[in-house]
Amino acid sequence: MEDIAENIGISDEERLAAVEHELKQVSTEIQRLSERKSELMAMRDKLRDRMNLEKSKQLADKNWDKTDFPWSGKLQKTLQEVFRIQEFRPHQLPTMNATMSKEDAILIMPTGGGKSLTYQLTAVVDKGFTLVVSPLLSLMEDQVIALKALNIDAGMFHAQSDKSETNRLMQALTDQKSSLKLIYATPEKLAKSKRFMSKLQKAYQMGRLARIAIDEVHCCSQWGHDFRQDYKFLGVLKPMFPDVPILGLTATATTKVIIDVQKMLDIQGCIVFRATFNRPNLYYELRPKPSAMSECVDQLADLLKHRFANQSGIIYTTSIKDCDELRDQLRQRGLRVSGYHATLDAALRSKIHRKWLTGEYQAVVATIAFGLGIDKPDVRFVIHHALSKSMENFYQESGRAGRDGKPADCILYYRLADVFKLSTMVFTQQTGLQCLYGMVEYCVDVHRCRREMIARHFDEVWDRADCDRMCDHCRMPREPKQVDVTKHCRTVYKLLAHAASSDTKLTVQKLMDAWYGKGPAALKLTGISPPSFPRDTAENILAYLLINGYLKEDFHFTPYSTISYIRRGQLASKLEDPSHTIAMTVRGKSITTDDKAAKKTPITGDKISESTKRKRTPTEESEKSKKPKVYVIESDSD
Known part of the structure; x- marks a missing residue:
């Protein structure tokens, strides 16, 4: 040059x-x-990633169900004589055979499917001990107590451990004569205790570290719904102990999360055993949540007194304040319930749990602090007082119903206002809003099978016939219809632009009020008539715009809280094109969102013919007749 x-x-x-x-x-x-x-x-x-997935598939296709491995007889004998269980559940034996063959593996199995047995039984049969990494002290405590009751030597290592017990466990790690079979530790303790890691290294060199089991393994992934920084440290385990098989366990994980977990743990292409996510005995139902707390409590009380009379269940809330208030109001209506959340004293939480297990309390009103490790098979209902922060959370929480295989109900109350309570909590997480909006899509969808939405979220092939009328959508005989709501979406944009012209930010509540001609005069826009359809319908239009990118949340911090304001989203420019239309789907009799023609016809509860009814409590049909009117609109995203 x-x-x-x-x-x-x-x-x-x-x-x-x-x-x-x-x-x-x-x-x-x-x-x-x-x-x-x-x-x-x-x-x-x-x-x-594609090659590793194919490798995982090929490994999983091997006949791991065989009963002619060198350890097969001992596994069966120990199962029956020590654990007092007569037969294996699906995917338990293949997982055990893989980990006994020194293969790395991940087991995805719904809550209550028996994941813990896969490392507990192999630990008893194998030489040495198994390290179990778990994020929850309460769950570790429950398992250690249960194992000791079976005369299995187990212990736990955490920040609150008794000094003498810690010394005993430290010595046992490198004692060839020790009877220790399982030692539990939190990922935080592994990351912070050089002494413990040094002992593990020595135990590995002596051939005593048989395997590493990582519970809630989805917490490793930044793409998961519950990513935890402490789990990052677990990436050192494979390089430190290359000959020790790692077994990851989770109840909820998408393919993307599994790939990320494999990379993070350095076990790419490992065997993945995946149980079906379908729980055929669970009935999924969504109800519109009344805006008044008292009306919502009245509905819940009616459910507990009639449809679920003398049955056991859980009612989930999103905050401690809601938990306490809901508990108090249900008690005022004569119901035997108690509240459960993380700020309660540990002894009191244990007492409440015990009274619920024995039937003294019909239901526990709880935050997500109540859940992991619960082993009550006859839970007949799980009610969400508000939507969960992700599909994974919802699946896991609702999955605590019906573990005995008998019919159980999973009811979710939805209202748009709850979305913004949660969004201000999760928006700082890498996938917080993405996960939450996925849950909103489940709530506002009015035609797809609910079980299909859950299955497809977890990358499971689904046939709608598999539902067998076990969700409210599949029980509704009416077909959905599409409605053009473009005009109303443009109205929303005009209201946002009008507010922006006076440097005013709008929360969703203020936006709704301005749309309906309420609130401050400065926010009202001349030439726009308030919609004649219900606010529930307007809420669903806003929800559609939000989850599809036509609107976005803008978060601002105050000294006491975080506020979510509504702004135009990345797809806003599409509405500037006069030919662009937005069609949303409604279900039921003819409903139009045209202001002049909106003589509203309510969508009532689902009608079930006598030939298709499933057996429910005797009062269910009378309860159904009281079901509130529903107006729903959403996108046809199929």
């Missing part, structure tokens, strides 16, 4: 211009190459 500086007869200004031009060309080329490099790296990662 000719040196610009050496050209004779060229002024400095011309030389500078030439240099600037060449720099611009170089920058453009660097950017092009950088973009191409990113594309190639993404392609490489995608191909590697």
Whole structure:
């Protein structure tokens, strides 16, 4: 390349211009190459992921169900004589055979499916001990107590451990004569205790570390619904103990999460055993949540007194305040319930749990602090007083019903206002809003089978016939219809623009009020008539715009709280095109959102023919007749 500086007869200004031009060309080329490099790296990662998934599939297709392994007889004998269990549940034996064969594996099995037995039984049969990593002290305590009751030597290592017990366990790790079979530890303790990790290294060198079981393994993934920083440390385990098989266990994980977990734990291409997510005995139902707390409590009380009379269940809330208030109001209506949340004293939580197990309390009103490790088979109902923060949470929480295989009900109360209570809690998490909006989509969808939505979220192949009328949508005989709501979406944008012109931010409540001609006069827009359809319908329109990118949340901190304001989203420009339309789906008799024609016809509760009714409590049909009117609109995203 000719040196610009050496050209004779060229002024400095011309030389500078030439240099600037060449720099611009170089920058453009660097950017092009950088973009191409990113594309190639993404392609490489995608191909590697696909190859690892195929490897996992091929390994899982091997006949791990065989009963002619060298340890098969001992597994069966120990199962019956020590654990007093007569036969294996699905996927338990294949998982045990894989981990006894020194293979790394991940087991995805619904709550209550028997995941813990896969490492407890193998620990008893195998030489040495098994390290179990778990994030929950209460769950570890329950398992250690249960194991000791079976005369199995087990212990736990955590920040509150008794000094003498800690010393005993430390010595047992490297004692060839020790009877220790399982030692439980939190990931935080592993990360912070050099003494413990040093002992594990020595135990490994002595051949005493048989396997590592990681419970709630989805917490490793930044794409999961419950990512925990402490789990990052677990990435050192495979390099430190390369010959020790790792067994990851979770009740909820998508394919994307599993790939991320495998990378993080350095077990790419490991065997993945995946149980079906379908729980055929659970009936899924969604109800519109009344805006008045007292009306909502009245409905819950009616359910507990009639449809679920003399039956046991859980009512989940999103906050401690709601938990206490709901408990008090249900008690005032004569119901035997108690509240459960993390701020209660441990002894009191244990007492409440015990009274619920023995039937003294019909239901526990609880935050998510109540759940993991619960082993009550006859839970007949799980009611969500508000939506969960993710599909994974909802599946796991509702899955605590009907573990005995008998029919049970999972009821979710939904109202748009609850979405923004949760969004201000989760928006700082990498996938917090994405997970929450996935749950909102489940709530506002009015035609897809609810069980299908759950199954597809977890990448499971689904046939609608598999539902067998065990969700409210599949029991409704009416077909959904599409309605054009473009005009109303444009109205929302006009209201946002009008507020922005006076430098005013709108919460969803203020936006709704302005739309209906209420609130401050400065926010009202002349020439716009309030919609004649119910606010529930308007809420579903806003929910659709939000989860599909036409609107977005804008979060602002105050000294005491976080506030969510509504703004135009990344797809806002589409509505500037006059030909662009938004069609949403309604279910039931003819409903229009046209202001002039909106003589509302309510969508009532589902009608079930006598031939298709499932057996329920005797009062269910009378309870159904009281079911509130529902107006629902959403996108047809199929």
